[in-house]
Amino acid sequence: MSAKKTTTSKAHKTATRSKKSSVKKKEEKQIMKPRLAKVTVNIGVGEAGEKLKKAESVLEGVTKQKPIQTLSKTTSKDWGLRKFMPIGCKVTLRKKAAEAFLKNALKIRENKISEYSFDDQGNFSFGVPDHTLFEGQKYDPNIGIFGMDICVTIEKPGYRIKHRRIDRRKIPQRQQLTREATMKFITEAFNVEVVE
Numbered sequence: 001m002s003a004k005k006t007t008t009s010k011a012h013k014t015a016t017r018s019k020k021s022s023v024k025k026k027e028e029k030q031i032m033k034p035r036l037a038k039v040t041v042n043i044g045v046g047e048a049g050e051k052l053k054k055a056e057s058v059l060e061g062v063t064k065q066k067p068i069q070t071l072s073k074t075t076s077k078d079w080g081l082r083k084f085m086p087i088g089c090k091v092t093l094r095k096k097a098a099e100a101f102l103k104n105a106l107k108i109r110e111n112k113i114s115e116y117s118f119d120d121q122g123n124f125s126f127g128v129p130d131h132t133l134f135e136g137q138k139y140d141p142n143i144g145i146f147g148m149d150i151c152v153t154i155e156k157p158g159y160r161i162k163h164r165r166i167d168r169r170k171i172p173q174r175q176q177l178t179r180e181a182t183m184k185f186i187t188e189a190f191n192v193e194v195v196e
Contacts, residue, residue: 034122034177034185037155039098042070043148044088046079056089058131058146063091063101103190105150108133112193113186122177124186125151154182 041063043055052069059067067089072081081087093101106113108128118124129147132139139145154177186192 034154034156034181036098036102036189037094037153039093039102040090040151040153041093041101041148042088042090042151043146044070046081046087048086052086052089054143055146058143059089059091059148061137062131062134062148063093063097065091065093065097067091102150102152104134106190106192111191112195115183115194115196118179118182118194120179122154122179122182123152124154124182125149152186154185 041059043059045051045055056067056069068091069086070088070090072083072085072087075081075083105126105128109126113124113126117126127147127149128134131137131146131148156177183194187194
């Protein structure tokens with residue numbers, strides 16, 4: 001009876017261990033998977049005033065989110081810029097809103113992204129020359145046509161350690177995204193063709 005009990009308990013321990021190790025492996029795989037962190041949509045007009053207000057209304061119409069103004073970082077007499085002068089606007093989209101917007105933007109680009117659009121940290125960017133190409137947007141002669149830059153940030157889980165205020169750290173090498181990994185992720189997740 002005792003021998004039987006010992007065998008049963010050993011088998012139970014082995015099963016529990018294998019279950020725990022499979023859960024651990026699954027968690028490790030999840031933490032290595034890239035994901036869409038955010039999409040930043042930017043319109044630069046180079047000046048404050050009426051043109052910037054029009055750009056803000058266009059950006060709000062396209063993204064369904066209120067934009068913030070971007071400010072000049074330096075003073076330039078040649079360009080007629082003062083430091084902290086509003087020269088553009090941007091919107092940052094996250095989660096489902098980012099995913100939906102990116103799908104629409106990629107559709108305009110016929111789901112093709114140039115290889116040179118990707119950087120070594122796993123991000124990529126592209127431009128849309130005309131805001132009226134987005135669904136639901138029509139040409140308004142009072143507003144005109146605005147193009148925009150779309151910057152896509154791809155991260156792995158655990159990237160928070162480089163942004164947090166307390167105990168900020170560098171991302172370990174094994175957790176960093178490569179250009180090739182981002183290309184693979186965007187191809188599989190968004191059905192995108194990377195062209196040369």
